[in-house]
Amino acid sequence: MTIDMDKCSGHARCYGTDPDLFQIDDSGYALRPGFEVPAGGEDTAREAAASCPERAITAQ
């Protein structure tokens, strides 16, 4: 997963879907620009990525 940190505007929809993987800072913005998805978590991660109103999240 890659997050365009310039595009993130703190909607926190990804966090709402998958709070363990999509960590947020104290203001509710993405904490990490990129991370590996653990095996078995792909579907939830993809759903979280698709919930971003800014389209800031890319799954690879």
Add this chain to the structure above:
Amino acid sequence: MSVTDPAPSRCPAVTYSPHEQRPVGEWTAFFDQLRAEAPVVRNTFANGYYVLTRYEDILSAYQDTDTFSTQAVTVMEPDPSYRWIPHMLGGDEHRQWRRQLGPYFSPRAIDGLDDRIRSRAVGLIESFADRGSCDVITDFSFHYPTTIFLELMGLPVGDLDRFMAWEANILHSNGSTPEEIAHNRTTAMAAVYEYFGSVIADRRRRPGDDLVSHAIAFKVDGRPVTDDEVLSYCFFMFMAGLDTVAAALGYSLYHLATHPEDRARIVADPALIPSAIEEILRAYAFTIPARKVTKDIEVAGCPIAAGSMVQLPIKAATRDGSAFASPAEVLIDRKPNNHIAFGAGPHRCLGSHLARHELAIALEEWHKRIPDYRLADDAVITELGRSSGPDTVPVVWAR
């Protein structure tokens, strides 16, 4: 409506008054129709402004704040004498305010408010649950976010009636003539400024754990914020946080009153409520924000000159079939639902997480007590062509 066809043909002129009251749903259908006609239209009403109608263009505009600036945010006022904070700030100044406000409006901060929000919802619903009827708007929608606002700003709940009166005069045209409406609005605005002026002075002497006291401690460019800046912020919180939640709640209960199958599903499974709210926010999106264009641009073949006002109606975007399948259908378990009901880009609604909690808690507590209700037989519900909700949602239920 009248559509003429001037050059360039990519930008037809239309003429309509956004202040016109129409039966509920008709304004939404009107914006759907505008989208079907052209990606950009020019409304010749008042001083004239452009309206973008497609999801892609509207999303891009919200994300490009250098071009689509918040220095003016209402189409009727291209050169405002006021600067609401943080909404009408730009660039780094806006970022500094948002960074300092963020922690008080973040998902985790709002989680901590749930008990207080819930007790407000329960108190209000129980005040009319035995009656067998109510007007969602006047009995519930307006009081609810206003009491929560008072609590977050550290203001006495006894001031509720004063706030409700100011809200009516400032945010809902109150009066029988345009002159009287304008006079009531100006008088109430002055009263709100005066009220918050004394609150700020009081908090400087005795800071508490509230959104006014926190803002007083902010710094911009390394200097403390001024009284005027905090005043502008307090006023904007009042403008932004009350009618919006009220409208969303009004549309939510209107939808559920008129769609028993959706209502039965959330009563049987309250875990559906958050996704139902997202879908209602999408399908019944009601804010019609505007921006001022800072340079000559072209959108979908339509030239727009620097200094023009452009509307970015959320409902035009979120009901666009190129972004959402069956856009006019309300699917309370729609996935994904990455709508922009709270806007997009750096000015994304600061209160979005608070609003979501207020709405979810209101619907949970309502349906625990009033699971089965319908619109009153004589219900006549209207809405406006500008940011607003239903004017009334009269519902009845078995006592």
